[in-house]
Amino acid sequence: EAQVTQNPRYLITVTGKKLTVTCSQNMNHEYMSWYRQDPGLGLRQIYYSMNVEVTDKGDVPEGYKVSRKEKRNFPLILESPSPNQTSLYFCASSSYGDTQYFGPGTRLTVL
């Protein structure tokens, strides 16, 4: 089954404790992206990657890091999480310029 998977689905952590949210796709898509969803703001892009070893900032990259060492994986790293990063996070993938397919989301709470 073609899908985008994210782990964990739910995470509660404390300020400053490094965490990684994994994202994996099995559709051989070149493009992958991370978004955060906040009430009234829709989805805002954090980082995106157009292929292996090619990443770039989206609209709200501060406080986040990403890497793309393999085509299928695109982890999101929060080196020192803060409460304002409490949000719902979605990973997505697509073929270049085509429809993006979204993962199930990761609900992160930073205390």
Add this chain to the structure above:
Amino acid sequence: AQSVSQHNHHVILSEAASLELGCNYSYGGTVNLFWYVQYPGQHLQLLLKYFSGDPLVKGIKGFEAEFIKSKFSFNLRKPSVQWSDTAEYFCAVSNDYKLSFGAGTTVTVRA
């Protein structure tokens, strides 16, 4: 930079009523246009998309949207809504690699 504006934050309807959600975007170049739906507790799913050709596009579950280039609009419509259409709806615009979302419209359908 491209931006997307959705006219309504929250729409409340009765079953069988008609639905129209407004979406305008600002971007001078060629764009691809999407409507995504997010049912409660679920991830985003594609309703329909426009890349080129007939500006009236039909999607899943009886939804359709019309691209009016002169108005930079891509409004979503459904002639007769059902209770199961209760969800949040997002308009999105992409150029080659960046997908920008509107803030979303919450649609509540009363039985």
